[in-house]
Amino acid sequence: MPKVFAERSDVIPALGEIFREYGFAGASLSEITERTGLGKGSLYHFFPNGKNEMAEAVLNEIDTWFNENVFAPLRESEDAVSSIRLMFNEVNRYFKSGKRICLVGAFALDHTRDHFSEKVCNYFKIWMNSLTTALKRNGLAKKDAKEIAEEVVGGIQGALVLARSQDDPKIFVRAMKRLEKRIMELIGE
Amino acid sequence: MPKVFAERSDVIPALGEIFREYGFAGASLSEITERTGLGKGSLYHFFPNGKNEMAEAVLNEIDTWFNENVFAPLRESEDAVSSIRLMFNEVNRYFKSGKRICLVGAFALDHTRDHFSEKVCNYFKIWMNSLTTALKRNGLAKKDAKEIAEEVVGGIQGALVLARSQDDPKIFVRAMKRLEKRIMELIGE
DNA sequence: GTCTATAAAGCGATAGAC
DNA sequence: GTCTATCGCTTTATAGAC
Numbered sequence: 382m383p384k385v386f387a388e389r390s391d392v393i394p395a396l397g398e399i400f401r402e403y404g405f406a407g408a409s410l411s412e413i414t415e416r417t418g419l420g421k422g423s424l425y426h427f428f429p430n431g432k433n434e435m436a437e438a439v440l441n442e443i444d445t446w447f448n449e450n451v452f453a454p455l456r457e458s459e460d461a462v463s464s465i466r467l468m469f470n471e472v473n474r475y476f477k478s479g480k481r482i483c484l485v486g487a488f489a490l491d492h493t494r495d496h497f498s499e500k501v502c503n504y505f506k507i508w509m510n511s512l513t514t515a516l517k518r519n520g521l522a523k524k525d526a527k528e529i530a531e532e533v534v535g536g537i538q539g540a541l542v543l544a545r546s547q548d549d550p551k552i553f554v555r556a557m558k559r560l561e562k563r564i565m566e567l568i569g570e
Numbered sequence: 571m572p573k574v575f576a577e578r579s580d581v582i583p584a585l586g587e588i589f590r591e592y593g594f595a596g597a598s599l600s601e602i603t604e605r606t607g608l609g610k611g612s613l614y615h616f617f618p619n620g621k622n623e624m625a626e627a628v629l630n631e632i633d634t635w636f637n638e639n640v641f642a643p644l645r646e647s648e649d650a651v652s653s654i655r656l657m658f659n660e661v662n663r664y665f666k667s668g669k670r671i672c673l674v675g676a677f678a679l680d681h682t683r684d685h686f687s688e689k690v691c692n693y694f695k696i697w698m699n700s701l702t703t704a705l706k707r708n709g710l711a712k713k714d715a716k717e718i719a720e721e722v723v724g725g726i727q728g729a730l731v732l733a734r735s736q737d738d739p740k741i742f743v744r745a746m747k748r749l750e751k752r753i754m755e756l757i758g759e
Numbered sequence: 760g761t762c763t764a765t766a767a768a769g770c771g772a773t774a775g776a777c
Numbered sequence: 778g779t780c781t782a783t784c785g786c787t788t789t790a791t792a793g794a795c
Contacts, residue, residue, distance in 0.1 A: 387778075387779090401680070402680060402681050403595065403680055403681055404593055404595055404596070404679075404680040404681075404682070405596075406592070406593055406595045406596030407593070407594075407595030407596070407680060407681070407682075409769080409770070409771085410770075410771060410772085411769080411770085419778095419779080420779060420780050420781080421771090421772075421773090421780085421781090422773095422774095422775095422778080422779055422780055422781080423778060423779055423780080425771095425772070425773075426778060426779080427778090431771065431772065432771075482679050482680075485735070486679070486731045486735070487676075487679045487680060489731055489732075489734045489735035490593075490671050490675070490676045490679070490730075490731060490734060491590070491591060491592055491593040491596060491671075491676060492591050492592055492593075492596065493593070493596075494734065494735070498737075501735050502735060502736055502737070504735070505732060505735045505736060506736065528744070528748070531732070531741060531744065531745070532725070532745070532748060534728075534732065535725065535728035535729045535731070535732040535741070535745055536721070536724065536725055536728050537728065538727070538728035538731040538732060539723075539724035539725050539726065539727035539728025539729070539731070540724045540728070541679075542675045542678055542679060542724070542727040542728070542731070543678075543694060543720065543723065543724040543727060545678045545679060545683065546674070546675070546678035546683070546690050546691060546693070546694045547691055547694060547695065548687075548691070552720060552724070555717075555720065556720070556721070556724055559717070559721060576760075576761090598787080598788070598789090599788075599789060599790085600787080600788080608760095608761080609761060609762050609763080610762090610763090610789090610790080610791090611760080611761055611762055611763080611791095611792095611793095612760060612761055612762080614789095614790070614791080615760060615761080616760090620789065620790065621789075
């Protein structure tokens with residue numbers, strides 16, 4: 382019996398997980414129909430431009446989530462220290478303590494990046510800029526703040542790669558703790 | 571006019587670059603025939619098991635290269651400090667100062683990992699273990715050595731992701747310098 | 760060892776009934 | 778909004794001539 386009145390936004394999380402597991406090129410429509418429970422008709426109704434539009438919708442949702450839960454607090458919170466602690470907590474939660482990869486980072490590595498270059502570039506750029514802002518508010522010089530932001534955002538991506546390569550999420554958790562500790566030492570907390 | 575007497579080992583570097591650019595799933599045989607200049611007949615002559623065997627050959631070559639140029643010196647060199655400097659130099663050269671990604675790291679992220687899990691796992695494991703050995707030889711406690719090795723190998727992977735996301739190889743070069751400096755400070759050089 | 764021709768399957772995408 | 782049927786194309790892989 383066909384489901385009715387499914388909403389476009391309902392399928393986006395499932396699409397995200399499929400792209401994470403198979404990559405953009407490896408995610409086939411048959412896998413997508415199976416996992417979402419929607420036929421091709423429904424999928425093309427929601428995403429007339431096919432797989433490309435699905436990936437774009439996923440990237441937009443990621444963008445929104447990080448802006449609301451991580452980037453905006455870093456930029457706007459009066460208490461910069463707790464906004465940085467919040468970042469580590471939320472990021473750890475988002476990546477399921479290392480059991481989930483970063484889709485944007487995965488897209489960045491191969492030619493998939495070229496199809497979504499603006500979104501891929503901005504995700505990391507805004508993340509680093511927001512963290513830099515919070516660090517400057519804690520008294521760090523602009524140059525130092527930028528450098529540590531680059532180290533932290535890069536360190537998180539690398540820990541996700543390493544954790545998956547060893548099938549050991551604890552590698553990610555350890556990296557997060559190490560990076561948080563280093564930031565807190567630098568800003569004297 | 572058909573080339574004759576091409577050798578299997580001749581095509582492996584080209585295969586590596588194709589997999590880096592397109593990922594395993596995204597690398598099509600038509601792209602491979604085009605870039606290697608070999609017809610499907612020749613390719614299946616060299617790699618009877620098709621794409622899978624091609625990727626395996628690439629991973630084997632990567633394994634050999636890193637063992638000879640990076641891992642073995644780390645484990646065996648009498649001068650542990652210069653073996654660590656050598657590591658940073660060789661790794662920087664291998665990844666073309668951030669213009670080339672790590673194929674093993676890319677494979678690790680999606681389900682491609684499951685097809686080559688042993689090789690993917692061992693590449694990073696042996697890298698971290700070799701670096702740990704060199705660090706212990708410089709007087710670091712085992713626990714500290716393991717932690718810094720994890721940080722450095724992860725940091726390199728993350729920097730590759732970040733550099734490509736921003737299309738800015740300098741991010742990778744900066745990370746390499748930062749990581750080398752941190753190691754040298756820790757072992758008191 | 761190389762090539763071309765071809766097979767069989769799967770792909771993304773579309774059309775049209777309901 | 779959902780489905781099934783189908784299109785045209787590309788895919789991986791094989792066969793067989795040279």
